[in-house]
Amino acid sequence: MTKRRKGRPVNGVLLLDKPHGLSSNHALQAVKRLYFAQKAGHTGALDPLATGMLPICLGEGTKFSQFLLDTDKKYQVTAKLGIRTTTSDGGGEVVSERPVSVSDEQLNDALNSFRGTTKQVPSMYSALKHQGKPLYKYAREGIEVPREARDITVFSLELLRFEHEEVELTIHVSKGTYIRTIVDDLGELLGCGAHVANLRRLAVGSYPIDKMVTLPQLEALLEQANSEGTTPSELLDPLLLPMQSAVEGMPIVYVDDMSANFLRHGNPVHAYKAPMDGSVQVYLGENEEDDTAEFIGVGFINDDGQVAPKRIVVI
Numbered sequence: 001m002t003k004r005r006k007g008r009p010v011n012g013v014l015l016l017d018k019p020h021g022l023s024s025n026h027a028l029q030a031v032k033r034l035y036f037a038q039k040a041g042h043t044g045a046l047d048p049l050a051t052g053m054l055p056i057c058l059g060e061g062t063k064f065s066q067f068l069l070d071t072d073k074k075y076q077v078t079a080k081l082g083i084r085t086t087t088s089d090g091g092g093e094v095v096s097e098r099p100v101s102v103s104d105e106q107l108n109d110a111l112n113s114f115r116g117t118t119k120q121v122p123s124m125y126s127a128l129k130h131q132g133k134p135l136y137k138y139a140r141e142g143i144e145v146p147r148e149a150r151d152i153t154v155f156s157l158e159l160l161r162f163e164h165e166e167v168e169l170t171i172h173v174s175k176g177t178y179i180r181t182i183v184d185d186l187g188e189l190l191g192c193g194a195h196v197a198n199l200r201r202l203a204v205g206s207y208p209i210d211k212m213v214t215l216p217q218l219e220a221l222l223e224q225a226n227s228e229g230t231t232p233s234e235l236l237d238p239l240l241l242p243m244q245s246a247v248e249g250m251p252i253v254y255v256d257d258m259s260a261n262f263l264r265h266g267n268p269v270h271a272y273k274a275p276m277d278g279s280v281q282v283y284l285g286e287n288e289e290d291d292t293a294e295f296i297g298v299g300f301i302n303d304d305g306q307v308a309p310k311r312i313v314v315i
Helices: 024-035 059-069 104-112 135-140 179-190 215-228 232-239 243-247 257-264
Strands: 012-018 040-042 051-058 073-081 083-085 094-097 116-120 150-163 166-173 194-204 252-255 279-284 294-301 307-312
Touching: 012 024, 012 059, 012 243, 024 040, 024 051, 024 215, 024 232, 040 059, 051 059, 051 243, 059 243, 059 294, 059 307, 073 179, 083 179, 104 150, 104 179, 116 179, 166 179, 166 194, 179 194, 215 232, 243 279, 243 294, 252 257, 257 279, 257 294, 257 307, 279 307
Parallel strands: 051 194, 083 194, 252 279
Antiparallel strands: 012 051, 040 051, 073 166, 073 194, 083 094, 116 150, 150 166, 279 294, 294 307
């Protein structure tokens, strides 16, 4: 007998403004509870000491969380010069304390070396896995694991403030970039050491910052619904973005009912004006002018030029 899943089948993406001190998983579980959702997943963890945008996918939206993991991100970070820590943030043990004697010119020259495409060695305190185990677990056991340098791209890096021993930056980076590592490397380049004092994620992909909501806001809406005798979903669900927002910018193809049925059963189909390769959004409808077109998932172009199913919505 199939076990009935607890919760309701709600689908979409919530842009949570994660608070300081809360792990991404605890934030995820809080949202799942407030929405009484059957299924939920986040799209790339934020450190407990970091705040800001944490897209949380609910229901069928979890099928598209991987695409948000692969997108670029924007951050605002404050680096504290003079102190280097084991975790490259304020939560780690102090490794060294050195005097700070850095000129504006030296700082700007150092920052310029991070712009563009460079190599980065992931931190031992990252969630990157080695033999199925996150690196930070090895680090807590005092084990150093060899890590290969990876290509990262810093699309933009702007100096907002440099006073006393603090450097405040906004930085737009490619997937897999560790801001703590950039700050640690910056400190070593300046010869004084540094760690992240504050970190806030401003954006994930093209998601708008003004659509973020906090846990207290969600809790207040739930309390309002209960006091008014309203179904909580009436107040909470309008805050969700459509699940296809996770793949915005991906080429779109349209299929008819028969082709949609084939895709749902795992079979590739021909689609009019499909690209030559790559992944595509798939809609059941006629064209972009069809207001009733229904998002049915993501496909990829196979070797025969057909659209094959990759992540298909089941509702």
